Amino acid sequence: MNHAYDISHLLAGLMLVVSFMLLYQSRILAVVNAFALQAVLLSLAVAWEAWVQDRHDLYVTSMIALGVKGIVIPVALRRIIIRLGIQRQLDKVVNIGSTMLIGIALTALSLLLVLKVTKAAHTFTREGLALALAIVLLGFLMMITRRNAVSQIVGFMSIENGLILAATGTKGMPLVVEISVAFSVMIALLVFSVFVFGIRERFESVDVGALHPARGEER
Numbered sequence: 001m002n003h004a005y006d007i008s009h010l011l012a013g014l015m016l017v018v019s020f021m022l023l024y025q026s027r028i029l030a031v032v033n034a035f036a037l038q039a040v041l042l043s044l045a046v047a048w049e050a051w052v053q054d055r056h057d058l059y060v061t062s063m064i065a066l067g068v069k070g071i072v073i074p075v076a077l078r079r080i081i082i083r084l085g086i087q088r089q090l091d092k093v094v095n096i097g098s099t100m101l102i103g104i105a106l107t108a109l110s111l112l113l114v115l116k117v118t119k120a121a122h123t124f125t126r127e128g129l130a131l132a133l134a135i136v137l138l139g140f141l142m143m144i145t146r147r148n149a150v151s152q153i154v155g156f157m158s159i160e161n162g163l164i165l166a167a168t169g170t171k172g173m174p175l176v177v178e179i180s181v182a183f184s185v186m187i188a189l190l191v192f193s194v195f196v197f198g199i200r201e202r203f204e205s206v207d208v209g210a211l212h213p214a215r216g217e218e219r
Contacts, residue, residue, distance in 0.1 A: 004048075004052045007048055008045065008048055008049065008052065008128065008169065009127060009128070009131070011041055011044055011045035011048060012045060012128060012131040012132065012135075012165060012169070013131060014041050015038055015041045015042060015045065015131070015135055015161065015162075015165065016107065016131055016134055016135055016138070018034055018037055018038040018041060019038065019103075019134070019135050019138040019139065019142075019158060019162075020100065020103055020138065021034045021037075022034050022035065022038070022138070022142055022154065022155070022158060023096070023099050023100060023103050023138060023141065023142055023145070024096060024100065026096070028081055028148065028150055028151065029078065029081060031150075031151050031154050032074050032077045032078055032081070032150075032154065033074070035069075035073075035074060035077075035154045035157065035158065036069075036070055036071075036074040038158060038161055039065055039066065039069035039070035039073075039074075039161065040066065040070045042065045042069070042070075042161050042164060042165060043062045043063070043065040043066035043069075043070060044062075045165060045168070046058050046061050046062040046065055046164070046165075046168050047059060047062035049168045049169060050062060058168055061164070061168065065161075065164065069157065069161070073157065077150060077153070077154070080150065081150060092145055092146060092147070093144065093145045093146070093147060094145045099141065099145050102141060102145075103138050103141055106134065106137040106138060106141060107134040107137075107138070109137075110130050110131075110133040110134035110137060111130045111134070113130075113133070114126060114129045114130035114133055115127075115130055128165070128166070128169035129166055129169070131165070132162045132163070132165040132166035132169065133162070133166070134162075135158065135159075135161060135162030135165065136159050136162035136163060136166075138158070139155045139156065139157075139158035139159035139160075139161075139162060140155070140159060141155075142154070142155035142158065143155035143156060143159075
């Protein structure tokens with residue numbers, strides 16, 4: 001059983017590493033590729049939890065994560081990027097060095113906070129929750145520090161990856177909730193796609209900074 005926990009932590013740790021990769025990337029296509037890798041790792045992590053916990057419904061969750069987030073969404077984002085002609089470097093609010101340092105600080109905060117608050121819980125649950133919270137916070141950080149709308153979409157879905165990892169590791173979600181979450185992500189992608197195309201058509205850019213001059217209070 002210790003080996004089972006080690007593998008679970010390894011997969012969660014690799015997802016956290018990919019979250020840092022998302023923060024480090026400077027090109028949009030590289031961000032999408034890194035997100036696809038994170039989705040594949042999520043699928044493996046959920047499948048492993050399905051085997052360890054003997055929960056066959058988690059295999060369905062694993063397949064949804066692989067099919068929807070590992071294949072369908074990255075392919076859709078690549079098509080959006082190519083259609084809009086935005087294969088270029090990302091504009092950043094904070095430089096990469098500072099962003100990585102903030103990410104390390106958020107990871108340390110996650111570990112300290114979760115491990116302190118959940119002292120009564122099982123060790124595996126505590127460590128899994130700490131890693132999942134770190135992934136969620138890094139997703140928020142990506143949304144805050146990247147001005148490109150596509151990278152913010154990826155940050156949002158990375159947050160959702162962390163939430164799924166936390167829920168499966170703590171024996172949290174029934175299958176119906178997992179499926180509804182997957183459909184919610186698909187709907188969110190469609191909404192974000194319309195949003196991106198709208199920005200592109202109106203401002204000839206997908207930089208959300210272009211929205212500021214159009215705000216009512218600045219007229």
